[in-house]
Amino acid sequence: EIVMTQSPATLSVSPGERATLSCRASQSVSNNLAWYQQKPGQVPRLLIYGASTRATGIPARLSGSGTGTEFTLTISSLQSEDFAVYYCQQYNDWPSITFGQGTRLEIK
Amino acid sequence: EVQLVESGGGLVQPGRSLRLSCAASGFTFDDYAMHWVRQAPEKGLEWVSGISWNSIDYADSVKGRFTISRDNARKSLYLQMNSLRAEDTALYYCAKGGILRGVIDDWGQGTLVTVSS
Numbered sequence: 001e002i003v004m005t006q007s008p009a010t011l012s013v014s015p016g017e018r019a020t021l022s023c024r025a026s027q028s029v030s031n032n033l034a035w036y037q038q039k040p041g042q043v044p045r046l047l048i049y050g051a052s053t054r055a056t057g058i059p060a061r062l063s064g065s066g067t068g069t070e071f072t073l074t075i076s077s078l079q080s081e082d083f084a085v086y087y088c089q090q091y092n093d094w095p096s097i098t099f100g101q102g103t104r105l106e107i108k
Numbered sequence: 109e110v111q112l113v114e115s116g117g118g119l120v121q122p123g124r125s126l127r128l129s130c131a132a133s134g135f136t137f138d139d140y141a142m143h144w145v146r147q148a149p150e151k152g153l154e155w156v157s158g159i160s161w162n163s164i165d166y167a168d169s170v171k172g173r174f175t176i177s178r179d180n181a182r183k184s185l186y187l188q189m190n191s192l193r194a195e196d197t198a199l200y201y202c203a204k205g206g207i208l209r210g211v212i213d214d215w216g217q218g219t220l221v222t223v224s225s
Contacts, residue, residue: 001168034211036153043201043215044153049208087153091210095158095165097143102152 002026002093006086006100012108015078021103023071023088032092035064035073039084048073075105083107110134110214112202117219120192128219130185130202137183141205143212144176144187146198156200157187160209170196192223
């Protein structure tokens with residue numbers, strides 16, 4: 001089973017600043033990596049797939065990068081609606097998929 | 109509009125069984141992989157199981173105890189959960205795979221399973 005490790009567990013950033021979230025895979029997942037956002041009381045929402053392709057309706061201030069085992073989600077100029085928990089997920093090992101443990105992005 | 113409606117959750121004693129269902133609408137059910145994903149209280153997301161037209165897999169934590177199935181005619185997804193443990197307590201989401209089968213692009217609201225004596 002591929003293990004996904006996210007860092008940091010909690011990230012405190014001020015509105016308007018940039019946030020950088022990391023995700024590492026225990027073995028290469030090529031670019032088969034997705035990012036999700038979950039707000040309290042809500043279901044997760046797909047943000048990024050293919051490591052860098054934004055899902056429908058996702059603003060350009062969110063961007064994904066990386067390949068192999070190292071991935072990054074960058075949110076430039078944080079807005080109030082961006083404060084949430086973010087999960088990375090690999091699907092290279094389909095039909096087995098795994099999520100990271102999440103990064104909580106909070107207001108500084 | 110895609111709709112996924114889970115049912116079948118509840119309070120169950122350790123060692124007992126429970127069957128979850130998910131009714132799907134708003135898309136061609138046969139064409140997409142489907143998943144069960146769970147989230148324990150105040151914890152992260154954990155993939156439980158996935159099924160496509162030709163493949164099935166399970167998380168190690170449930171392998172041998174849970175069985176996923178689908179009825180394309182009824183546009184329904186199921187999860188048979190046997191030998192339940194306290195650590196299976198979670199909100200169970202039915203989730204739809206996208207064009208890329210392992211990418212989840214729609215989620216139900218979840219059904220809560222509580223395993224306790």
